[in-house]
Amino acid sequence: MPGIPGSGVASVRFFIDGKLRHLARTAPYLFAGRGNLLLPGTLGSGSHIFAVDVTLTDGRHLTAAATAVVSVKARGIPRRVLGRWTRTVTAAEVARTQSFRNPADGVPLPAGTWQARIGADGVARYTGPAHDLTVGQVRFEPGGRLVVGNEIPNFPHASKGGFCRYTAGDGIYHWSIDGHALTVRAVSDRQCANRNSFWNGTFTRSAPGSHPQATP
Numbered sequence: 001m002p003g004i005p006g007s008g009v010a011s012v013r014f015f016i017d018g019k020l021r022h023l024a025r026t027a028p029y030l031f032a033g034r035g036n037l038l039l040p041g042t043l044g045s046g047s048h049i050f051a052v053d054v055t056l057t058d059g060r061h062l063t064a065a066a067t068a069v070v071s072v073k074a075r076g077i078p079r080r081v082l083g084r085w086t087r088t089v090t091a092a093e094v095a096r097t098q099s100f101r102n103p104a105d106g107v108p109l110p111a112g113t114w115q116a117r118i119g120a121d122g123v124a125r126y127t128g129p130a131h132d133l134t135v136g137q138v139r140f141e142p143g144g145r146l147v148v149g150n151e152i153p154n155f156p157h158a159s160k161g162g163f164c165r166y167t168a169g170d171g172i173y174h175w176s177i178d179g180h181a182l183t184v185r186a187v188s189d190r191q192c193a194n195r196n197s198f199w200n201g202t203f204t205r206s207a208p209g210s211h212p213q214a215t216p
Contacts, residue, residue, distance in 0.1 A: 008057050015051040016043070032137070039122040039139065045072040077120050078140050081175070084117045084206035085182055089197060096200075097193035105164045109194040115206060124148075126163075126198075134162045136195075146173040146184060148199055150192075164192030171195050180205040 012029040014022040022031050031038060051065035091111045101108065112129030118138060119125070126133040137149030148171040150164065171189030175182065182203040189196045 010055045010057045013053040013055070015049075015053065017049055018051075039076065039137075040070045040074040042076050042121045043070050043074075045070050045074065075141075077118065077122055077138070080177055081118050081140055081182065082120060084115055085203035086113060086115050086206045087198070087201055087203040088113050089201065093201065094197045097196045100190045101193035102165070105168075105192065105194060109163070109197045114198065116203065136162065140175060144174050144176055145187075146175040146199075147171070148173060148189070148195060163195035163198065168192045168195075171199065173199055 009027070009029065010025070012024045013020055014024070014031045024030060047067055047069050049065060049067050051063065054062040056062065089109060089111050094108050094111055098108075110129050114129065115127045117125045117127075122137055122139065123135050124138045125135045139147040139149070141147065150162065150168050150170075168191040171192060172187040173189065174185045174187055177183075182205075184199050184201065184203070186196050186200040189199075
C-alpha cells in the first residue's frame, strides 16, 4: 500500500457481501493465498460488494470497498462433478512422481483410499487414508481442462499442510466423465509430485454418507 511499509501491516481481511472470506497475515496478502483465485461463477449472478480491512501494527485500520456485477453467464463448477468421489492411490502411482518430488513438500502421498468432495464454491476437500489433508481450488474449464490450485490456508475445518508448498503454482489436467467414473489425466504438473500422484487417475462416485477406510 502506498506510503505504508510491509512491516507496518499486521493482517488483511477480505469480505464479500459483508462476510469474512479470507484472513491474510503474511505478505503479499493475497486473497485465498497463492495459486488460488476468486471464481465469479460461485458467487451467484448480480451485484456483490468486495471489501478489505487492513489492520496496521499500530492498531489503525484502513478500509476500501468496490462493487462488481457477476453476469448470469459466469461459469461455475459443472453440476455433474459436484459431490464426493473416491480414488484408490497405489504405491506404483506414488513412485511414478518420485523423479520430480521436492523434499520440501514432506512425505510422499500415502497410498490407499482417498476421498475428494468437490463443492460449488470451487473447492475440493480431501480426506486421506490416515488423516484429513486440507483443501484446494479446482477450476473445471470448457473443453475438459482442469486447473488444480494450491491449498487454501484458512477454510473451515482444514487441517494444516497440503499436497505441496504454498509457493507451488497450478497443476493442469484433463477431465472427463463416463457414468459414475471421473477420469483425470495430468497435462502439466511437475511442481507438486503428491498432487500429481493424487489427481492422475480414475475417481468413482461415492455413495451418500460413505467414508474411505484407513489403511495400516
